[in-house]
Amino acid sequence: MSLPKHQMQASPSLILPLSAVMLTLAIMAFTGVPSIIWGSHSPIFASTRHPITGEHFVNWRIRTAPLWLYQGLHAAPAIIWCLLMPLQHIDDFRQRWPAFHRQNGYIVSCSSLILSLTGYWMIGKKVAHTHVNIFHLHNLSGLLPFGWPTFELSLICWGPVYLYSLLRTVRTARAGNFPMHRRWAVTHTISAYAISLERVSLVLTYVVGWVLALLPKEAVYGILNLEDTMSAKASAELDTFALANVMAFFMAIYWAFYEWRKATSLVAVPGHLKAPGKYE
Secondary structure, eight states: OOOOTTOOOOOHHHHHHHHHHHHHHHHHHHHOOOHHHHSTTSOTTSSOBOTTTOSBHHHHHHHHSOHIIIIIIIIHHHHHHHHHGGGGGOHHHHHHOHHHHHHHHHHHHHHHHHHHHHHHHHHHTTOSSSOSSTTOEEOTTTTSSSOEEOHHHHHHHHHHHHHHHHHHHHHHHHTTOHHHHHHHHHHHHHHHHHHHHHHHHHHHHHHHHHHHTTSOHHHHHHHHTOOSSHHHHHHHHHHHHHHHHHHHHHHHHHHHHHHHHHSOOOOOOTTOOOOTTOOO
C-alpha cells in the first residue's frame, strides 16, 4: 500500500545506507580501525589521530575506556539499533507484521535511550574525542574567519532534541495517536541518524586528506599554517572532527524541516485512530 502524498517518512533508501555506515563503525569498536589506512603516518586530515600516540581515536578508546561501557553498553546497542531501526520504516513490513513493529519499536526505543545515556557518560568520563575546553571554538588555527563549537558542546546541545523526540514517539504510540506517532518517530529517527551523517562527513574529510596528499607537502602545511608534528596534525583533525558534527546537525535539521513541511496536518480524532501501517 503506497503512502499518501506529503506523508512524513524516513525513506529506507536513505536510512539503510546510513545504517550501514554506522554499523561498520560500530563493529570497529570491537575490531579496531585498520592502522594501515588510518595510522599515525596517514596524511593530514586522512585520520582522526590521538595527539600523543598518533593512533586513530577509536583504537585509543578501546585501550583506555571501560570496555563494558564502550563496547557492551554503547557499541553493541548501536549494532542492534542499526539493524532494527530501518525495519520500523519499511511500510510493507510494518503493515504485514504490526505486532512485530510494536515489539521492535520498544527494542529500538530502549536502544536509543541507552546509546544517549552511555554517550553522555563517556563525555563525563573524559573518553570522548573532543577539546579539553568545552567552550573552545575550532577554526583550523585561524585559517577560517569563523569558528564552530566542540564535538562535546554540539552533542550536548543536540541531546534535548534527541531525547524529547524519543519521549514523544513513545507517548504517542502508547496513546494510540498513530498519525502523530509517525511524525515523532520520523523526527526521532532523523535526530538519531545525525550521528551517521557525522560519520559520513568525517569520511569525506578523510577523502579530502588523501586528495591533499597528492599536493606538495610543504605547500599544504604552509597554507594551513601547521607544523609537521603529531600534535599539530591531531589538533587540525580535531577541528575537522568537530566540524563534521556541526555539519551533520545542520543536515539533520534541514532533513527534519523538509519532512515536517511536506507532511499533512494529521490529527487523531477520537474514535477514528488509525492502526500502525494503515493510511487513508
